[in-house]
Amino acid sequence: MSKKTTIYDIAKKLNITAATVSRALNGNPKISESTRQLVNETAKEMNYEQNKLAQALKSGKSYNVGVIVPRIDSNFFALVIRGIEEVLYAKGYHVIICQTHDQKKLEIQNINSLLNAQVDGVLMSISNSGSEENENFDRLLKKNVPLIFFDRKKDIDGISAVTIDxxxxxxxxxxxxxxxxxxxxxxxxxxxxxxxxxxxxxxxxxxxxxxxxxxxxxxxxxxxxxxxxxxxxxxxxxxxxxxxxxxxxxxxxxxxxxxxxxxxxxxxxxxxxxxxxxxxxxxxxxxxxxxxxxxxSPLEMGRISAQVFLDEVDKGKKKIPNKQVVLNPExxxxxxxxxxxx
Amino acid sequence: MSKKTTIYDIAKKLNITAATVSRALNGNPKISESTRQLVNETAKEMNYEQNKLAQALKSGKSYNVGVIVPRIDSNFFALVIRGIEEVLYAKGYHVIICQTHDQKKLEIQNINSLLNAQVDGVLMSISNSGSEENENFDRLLKKNVPLIFFDRKKDIDGISAVTIDxxxxxxxxxxxxxxxxxxxxxxxxxxxxxxxxxxxxxxxxxxxxxxxxxxxxxxxxxxxxxxxxxxxxxxxxxxxxxxxxxxxxxxxxxxxxxxxxxxxxxxxxxxxxxxxxxxxxxxxxxxxxxxxxxxxSPLEMGRISAQVFLDEVDKGKKKIPNKQVVLNPExxxxxxxxxxxx
DNA sequence: TAAATAACTGTAATCGATTACATAAATATA
DNA sequence: TATATTTATGTAATCGATTACAGTTATTTA
The missing domain is CATH 3.40.50.2300 (Response regulator)
Structure with missing residues (x-):
């Protein structure tokens, strides 16, 4: 109902500045223990919740990751996704799942849509029907959005992949x-x-x-x-x-x-x-x-794909050789x- | 590579203000036809793309919608989701899919996660294992986040639902x-x-x-x-x-x-x-x-659920009687x- | 011709969190 | 005691888009 409380509200109540509040909440070591406690308590009292959108704007990270698969109603892809979620949720990411139904048109649409949502990365299994063109993938790479293939991959420079042998x-x-x-x-x-x-x-x-x-x-x-x-x-x-x-x-x-x-x-x-x-x-x-x-081993494939993504995000701009993980089939x-x- | 172009970049290039650029791009009628064209052309030239995060911060809308289902690897839920996507994508929304695997714990986690992602609404099929408690749903409602049940529903005041008979x-x-x-x-x-x-x-x-x-x-x-x-x-x-x-x-x-x-x-x-x-x-x-x-008729169920959500978002705060849509089973x-x- | 209106565009605040830089107070050092 | 060094906090800019309000022309009306 009432507006959400922001760090400014907390600041006003404690007669300090929003900067201090922000630092206290983020565990900045320069903040005295006393104010840190005070801020944390007050934040709890006032039901403070960080506005992720603001943080996203400032940091340029949305903490959203896109996953594109041909279909979700196959056990294989469902499990890969579960593996991905397992790893990424733990790191505070959200996963946006898209289906291509093996149509190139939808694949393009999905990529646009994810780009639009300012995802921090895309994990995908490419669609079947498809031209030889890689422009869509290039668009992601040009924007420095990490792209990881799993299962259905293509050999493209700069794109890591996780598959079985x-x-x-x-x-x-x-x-x-x-x-x-x-x-x-x-x-x-x-x-x-x-x-x-x-x-x-x-x-x-x-x-x-x-x-x-x-x-x-x-x-x-x-x-x-x-x-x-x-x-x-x-x-x-x-x-x-x-x-x-x-x-x-x-x-x-x-x-x-x-x-x-x-x-x-x-x-x-x-x-x-x-x-x-x-x-x-x-x-x-x-x-x-x-x-x-x-x-x-779809679960494993998902987990590893997510880990590869996290590694690439960490390394930031430094170009790392694209990793090619190959799992053993059974x-x-x-x-x-x-x-x-x- | 190079930083993304913003409306400020366009403004500088054309020697006008960002406000004018923003208005031109948004089709504000007070902008002269000539500058509107100029801005649009320049925007295209410079590969301008709106920063959704900034817009989200300003408008308070993330254009993300959460969908929570017990599992995605069942044809039924996969199709409901497809119906939802069909309708919501067309309106510029993104869909974040979460699975509960019928565990209350995961259901709560998912809701937290979605709240965290500042979704504009949640469409869900409740998990099986479950207490009688509705606190999680209440939390959504208190924040004015529209909640729509489909298939597995509960009768809760203020929550619309779409099911079959x-x-x-x-x-x-x-x-x-x-x-x-x-x-x-x-x-x-x-x-x-x-x-x-x-x-x-x-x-x-x-x-x-x-x-x-x-x-x-x-x-x-x-x-x-x-x-x-x-x-x-x-x-x-x-x-x-x-x-x-x-x-x-x-x-x-x-x-x-x-x-x-x-x-x-x-x-x-x-x-x-x-x-x-x-x-x-x-x-x-x-x-x-x-x-x-x-x-x-899962596809239909998904489409209608999405439509109910859109209606609720439109009506905004005005309390509307919760809609109960009942489809015919075959x-x-x-x-x-x-x-x-x- | 002066005043009123319309048609555009600019100014600046705002959304909420983060952070480089500046500053004040407290403590340590010579 | 005077200076140097910490320690803790404040100031203000920033991320990019939106918008209420104000201001400047150009046009119309009296």
């Missing part, structure tokens, strides 16, 4: 399928202009070649990370003259679509076709037929690919 | 099961101190009574909205002397747990037991056995409850 993840997934006796392993990829998807693909390919199997490019299909798209792609695969005996999908959602399509044709999993997904979404564990998937083996036990 | 939803779900010939319908409820859960329960109960069936309180179990909890509760139900022939769950996640438990015992769905969930999460559609569920019937066709 996607090549290794792809390699291990394929190797696992090969170990199960699969010979024709298909791959539901995603936009391979995005590094992580390309790396998963490359790892998968390498494993096939390393094992002396034939690599068939026609078994690789790019799809969006959606159930329907997974089904669609699987239709194509199953209709081939020599259909695959395994599918490694770089998305759990697409894998789910694949499973639906396969089951609808009465083909057995894992006996006839083995399935491996990616991201370890909870439903992979909860399904009647639990799905093998790759865990990306293949979680479940029934959908356990031919040996079926 | 949960009583009707519960009633229709139960009626549907009765129509399928079910006689002993169990209910996986949730904390019934939360209105929406109590209303679903009451609707369910009323339908049973209206149809002359016996109402058995022991068939009602409170569980959290989690897969594991759903399984656990279902174990109890199936171990009863007279197990139910249908389960109406007020959560899709708990329903999923129920289905797992039921299937693991070799009991058939829907022949032996029918299942109805709640929230129309995507997986209900994608499962091998698609699950009947209640749609709550029962989406799928195989899990279609005994008649099985």
């Amino acid at each position: 996607d090549f290794k993840a792809g390699y291990e997934a394929a190797q696992h399928l090969i170990n199960q006796g699969c010979k024709r392993i298909a791959h539901l990829s995603n936009n391979r202009k995005i590094q992580i998807f390309n790396n998963r693909y490359l790892g998968y390919k390498q494993a096939i070649l390393d094992n002396g199997l034939e690599f068939d490019e026609s078994l690789v299909i790019e799809t969006a990370s959606k159930v329907e798209e997974g089904s669609k792609a699987t239709k194509i695969l199953l209709d081939m003259e020599m259909p695959p005996d395994a599918i490694f999908s770089s998305s759990d959602f697409a894998a789910l679509g694949a499973i639906q399509e396969i089951k609808s044709r009465g083909i057995r999993i894992p006996q006839d076709i083995c399935i491996v997904g990616f991201a370890n979404e909870p439903f992979t564990r909860f399904m009647e037929l639990p799905v093998t998937s790759v865990d990306q 293949l979680i083996i479940r029934k959908s690919s356990l031919k040996s036990e079926a | 949960d009583f009707k939803a519960g009633y229709e779900a139960a009626q549907h099961l009765i129509n399928q010939g079910c006689k002993r319908i169990a209910h996986l409820s949730n904390n019934r101190k939360i209105q929406i859960f109590n209303n679903r329960y009451l609707g369910y109960k009323q339908a049973i009574l209206d149809n002359g069936l016996e109402f058995d309180e022991s068939l009602v179990i409170e569980t959290a909205s989690k897969v594991e909890e759903g399984s656990k509760a279902t174990k109890i139900l199936l171990d009863m002397e007279m197990p139910p022939d249908a389960i109406f769950s007020s959560s899709d996640f708990a329903a999923l747990g129920a289905i797992q438990e039921i299937k693991s015992r070799g009991i058939r769905i829907p022949q032996d037991i029918c299942i109805v969930g709640f929230a129309n999460e995507p997986f209900t559609r994608f499962m091998e056995l698609p699950v009947t569920s209640v749609d709550q 029962l989406i019937i799928r195989k899990s409850s279609l005994k008649s066709e099985a």
Whole structure:
């Protein structure tokens, strides 16, 4: 109701200046213990709360950080965000979450919006659909707003990134399928202009070649990370003259679509076709037929991304070499690919 | 790099005052057309961008709005948020999303955090675990920060709310099961101190009574909205002397747990037991056995909540009667409850 | 032509917190 | 005792945008 109390109100009441009050509240060592106590008590009495907007104006820091992800209703991104929040909240930051829904237009809009909100930094996983252009990222960098990529990254000078070793993840997934006796392993990829998807693909390919199997490019299909798209792609695969005996999908959602399509044709999993997904979404564990998937330690990814941001903020203008953190993926083996036990 | 340009820079360049620049940029009618143009052009040339922090300090508005939900990795909340964003972004607001994970402690922390960020309003779905106390909400109200509940609400004077008609939803779900010939319908409820859960329960109960069936309180179990909890509760139900022939769950996640438990015992769905969930999460559609569920038009709920907030902000201090918007639920019937066709 | 009005623009205070610099009082040093 | 050094606080500018009020022309009216 009544106006908020400011340091001026406190100052007037104690017959001192706002400067002294400010210093006392901020623990400036030049303030005598007696007045410090007095000020603190009075502040409490008067329900003083610092006006963050004023402080922000003065310091040029908003203590807001933007996080941009393709979508928030995936467990993976939700957990990354949780990790980010955990670290940043503790440092007094607020997190503004934006979704791109994999549309470049929205990505640009989001960046504008965050810039507008004068965020102190941006942590993001880039959108799928996208030109080769980096102007948006450049705009952030030019303004000295730290930008950190996680998961879906691009190699841009001056931008740190936190990912898992996607090549290794792809390699291990394929190797696992090969170990199960699969010979024709298909791959539901995603936009391979995005590094992580390309790396998963490359790892998968390498494993096939390393094992002396034939690599068939026609078994690789790019799809969006959606159930329907997974089904669609699987239709194509199953209709081939020599259909695959395994599918490694770089998305759990697409894998789910694949499973639906396969089951609808009465083909057995894992006996006839083995399935491996990616991201370890909870439903992979909860399904009647639990799905093998790759865990990306999203919580950890979020925490580390936040830490990288904090480091960059601290270092201020000093240009530091962009940090590239690579986490270890973990293949979680479940029934959908356990031919040996079926 | 170089400092940001301010209205003072523009003023200096044009040999006028910052006041004039400010007025020109804001379309003040007292400014001559010529200078207005000149200012606008120069602003563009110099890459001028308004400092929102300064404006926020002056106006007392941060143009930040807080949204508090139990979790973001559920399709329901993700869509509500999307609806909110849609409306608020268009009005120049930013949205700060917070999760409570159904912990009162985090809820309080979130509110503090948002208050700290000087948000212009808070839209929230209250957390489950909770005392009867409303002090946190009162704190917002005392500061004249509009608070709007959606979905999980409480009746508090001065707080508007947007929900679906949960009583009707519960009633229709139960009626549907009765129509399928079910006689002993169990209910996986949730904390019934939360209105929406109590209303679903009451609707369910009323339908049973209206149809002359016996109402058995022991068939009602409170569980959290989690897969594991759903399984656990279902174990109890199936171990009863007279197990139910249908389960109406007020959560899709708990329903999923129920289905797992039921299937693991070799009991058939829907022949032996029918299942109805709640929230129309995507997986209900994608499962091998698609699950009947209640749609709550989350997008619409978000949009309307945002609109209610905008209305309250506009009206300013004038106390307006708290608005209570009630949306219509829609029962989406799928195989899990279609005994008649099985 | 003098007075009144309109049309612009400038002056300066304001939002609330921070901080370099100045100053006063208290204490230490020679 | 006179000077140097601390210690504690006050003064005033600053961050950038907004706006009530005042002031200056230019235009209109009597």
